[in-house]
Each structure stands twice: as structure tokens, then as C-alpha cells.
Amino acid sequence: MEISGIGSFLRNRRFGNYLEASFGVNFASPSKVAVKEEVEKKIQSVAFVEDDGIGAVLISWVRIVVCFVTMMFTTFIWALIMLVLFPWPYQRIRQGNIYGHLTGRLLMWILGNPIKIEGSECADEKVIYICNHASPIDIFLIMWLTPTGTVGVAKKEIIWYPLFGQLYFLANHLRIDRSNPSAAIQSMKEAAHTILKNNLSLIIFPEGTRSKSGRLLPFKKGFVHVALQTRRPIVPVVFTGTHRAWRKGSLHVRPAPLNVKYLPPIRTDDWTADKIEDYVKMVHDVYVKNLPESQRPMH
Incomplete structure (x- = not known):
């Protein structure tokens, strides 16, 4: 059976089950419009009130520990798979995507945040996905939602991140050298060559780092260099609410509603x-237009 089909089935099935469990939505209903309206009403009815009491903090710590243990387990299993597939780089990319679909979905289920996803029909072709980045939760969402056949690009130092970095390397995702502009541009050219050679999509955070406040940072030029080399369309993916759910430097995950x-x-x-x-500014302006005031850059 085609592996990409399995990944797509798992991702779509898990999302449906997640919404049914979280909001009581019946996806067996024949009316997709009615289901969508019901989901939106249920999500909008969720009230988020920040609770920094000892009980909420303890529950948050338990969730984080369970996330870590879950990630350790799935990473160990897929590391063995990757080692077996080491001579076949493209199959390692695909297996890395399936690992992400499963692990990202499990981690989001453990954290328990209500999630609304819009416009996923825009993710049907080979494209360059770009995302704003303000929380570790962004990583979990990207792992879960990006289609099979998508490769990530991150700074070369990611290999030293415990668990995730080693599997990132085994999954044959791309790393760039950011030591100087010339090295970074050369790394992006090599990434573009890999994308075209293997007919892949790309996922990248154009800010280059995580925002501490949740407000959008300036974009680096790497995604434009890849677009010029590959002529792939760019699909902006806008995350809102993740910075409220898990703030940088905090071990308290709050039940804030998320929107993708x-x-x-x-x-x-x-x-x-x-x-x-001009292209960097144009795409950055698209994000500014689609983000809430609390996540727009300060002027």
C-alpha cells in the first residue's frame, strides 16, 4: 500500500476523531457544511481563562512529562525504522512524515488544546510551507499536519537537540549553515536541489527563530531563495494562540484555543x-494582515 496514502488517512482520521472527542461533533453527518458550522460554534464557545493556580500548574507538568515520555517511545521506534531504511534517503523522509503525523497528533491530544483548522485544501500540491513561530506547540502542529512528502529545513545545530535532533537527521531532513550569509544562501540552494530531485514540499519558519512575545518577527530571505530555485508556490500557514498556550521559557501549558x-x-x-x-516584505505583510493585533509586530 502506498505510504503517502497511509499518512494522509492517519492524519485525516485522527483529526476527525480529535474533534469528535473534544467537541462532541458527529462526523458521520452527511452535511459537511453543517459539520463545519457545528465545529466553529463549539470552538467559539470555549472560554479560555488563564489559571496559574497550583492545581493547573501541576496538571500542566504532568502533561509535559507524558508528552516527553510519549516522544521518547515513538522516537525510539522510528529510529529503528530509520536505521533499517538508512540506504534509502527518500523512504526515510516519508517515514519521518508518518512519525510526525502520529507523534504530533498524540502530543496535541495530550496537551488538550481546542484546535480550529482552516483552508487545509490549499495543501494539495508540492509547495513551500512557511509558518510563524512563537511556541514549541508550533512544532507539534507542523509534525502532525504537513503532508507526507514534505521535508523540513532547520539550522545545522538542531542535531544536538535531544531525541528530536537525532531523528531529524535520520529522517533526512535538511540543515542549513547560518554562520554567514554566503553559507546560508549556498545551503538553501542545496536544499532547493534536493526538493526538486525528490519532488518534495518544504516546511520552513521564515523568522528563523521563535518569537518570545508571540509578535511576528522580521522574515529572513531563505524561503524566497528556495522559491526562485524551485518555482514552487508558497503557502503561508498562520498560527494564532500558540504563544498563549505555551510561552517561551515556561513549563506551564495553558488550555488556550489554537487556530491554524x-x-x-x-x-x-x-x-x-x-x-x-520586495517578495519578503509582501509575504510578511500577508502575515501581518492575517494575525490578530496581539501578534502583529510593534511599530
């Missing part, structure tokens, strides 16, 4: 190398 919104693809067929700054 796929925006329509931005075509790059006619982009030219002399307008890189």
Missing part, C-alpha cells in the same frame, strides 16, 4: 532575483 489557517498559495513562477526584498 492555510492561506491561498502565492505563485512564484514570475519572481525575479532582483526583487527579493
Whole structure:
């Protein structure tokens, strides 16, 4: 059976089960419009009140510990699979995606945040996905939701991150050298070559680091260089609420509602190398328009 089909089935099935369990939505209903309206009403009715009491903090710690143990277990299992598949780099990428679908979904279920996902139909072709980054939860969501056949790109130092970094390497995802601009551009060119050679999608955080406040940071140019090399469309994925759910430097995960919104693809067929700054600003402005005031850059 086709592995990508399995990954897609698992991802879609898990999401349906998650919404049924979290909000009591019956996905057996024949009316998709009615289901969507019911989901939106249920999610909008969830009231989020910050609770920093000892009980809430203890529950949060338990959730984080369970997440860590779960990730240790799934990482060990998939590390063995990756080692067996070591001579086949593309199969390791696909297995890494399936690992992400399962592990990301489990971690989000353990954390228990209500989630609303919009526009996922924009994720049907080979594209460059870009996402704003303000919380560890962003990683879990990306692991869960990106389609099979998607490769990630991160700084080369990620290999030293316990568990995740080693599996990231085994899954044959891409690493870039950010020591200087020339090295970074060369790394992105190599990434573009890999994407085209293996017919992959790419996922990247254009801010280059996690925002401490949740407000959008300036974008780096790497995603534009890849677009110029591959002519892949860019699909912005907008995360809202994740910075409230798990703040940087905190071990308290709050039950804040989360929203994941796929925006329509931005075509790059006619982009030219002399307008890189313009393209970076244009895509950044798209995010500013689609983020709530609390996550827009300070002026």
C-alpha cells in the first residue's frame, strides 16, 4: 500500500476523531457544511481563562512529562525504522512524515488544546510551507499536519537537540549553515536541489527563530531563495494562540484555543532575483494582515 496514502488517512482520521472527542461533533453527518458550522460554534464557545493556580500548574507538568515520555517511545521506534531504511534517503523522509503525523497528533491530544483548522485544501500540491513561530506547540502542529512528502529545513545545530535532533537527521531532513550569509544562501540552494530531485514540499519558519512575545518577527530571505530555485508556490500557514498556550521559557501549558489557517498559495513562477526584498516584505505583510493585533509586530 502506498505510504503517502497511509499518512494522509492517519492524519485525516485522527483529526476527525480529535474533534469528535473534544467537541462532541458527529462526523458521520452527511452535511459537511453543517459539520463545519457545528465545529466553529463549539470552538467559539470555549472560554479560555488563564489559571496559574497550583492545581493547573501541576496538571500542566504532568502533561509535559507524558508528552516527553510519549516522544521518547515513538522516537525510539522510528529510529529503528530509520536505521533499517538508512540506504534509502527518500523512504526515510516519508517515514519521518508518518512519525510526525502520529507523534504530533498524540502530543496535541495530550496537551488538550481546542484546535480550529482552516483552508487545509490549499495543501494539495508540492509547495513551500512557511509558518510563524512563537511556541514549541508550533512544532507539534507542523509534525502532525504537513503532508507526507514534505521535508523540513532547520539550522545545522538542531542535531544536538535531544531525541528530536537525532531523528531529524535520520529522517533526512535538511540543515542549513547560518554562520554567514554566503553559507546560508549556498545551503538553501542545496536544499532547493534536493526538493526538486525528490519532488518534495518544504516546511520552513521564515523568522528563523521563535518569537518570545508571540509578535511576528522580521522574515529572513531563505524561503524566497528556495522559491526562485524551485518555482514552487508558497503557502503561508498562520498560527494564532500558540504563544498563549505555551510561552517561551515556561513549563506551564495553558488550555488556550489554537487556530491554524492555510492561506491561498502565492505563485512564484514570475519572481525575479532582483526583487527579493520586495517578495519578503509582501509575504510578511500577508502575515501581518492575517494575525490578530496581539501578534502583529510593534511599530
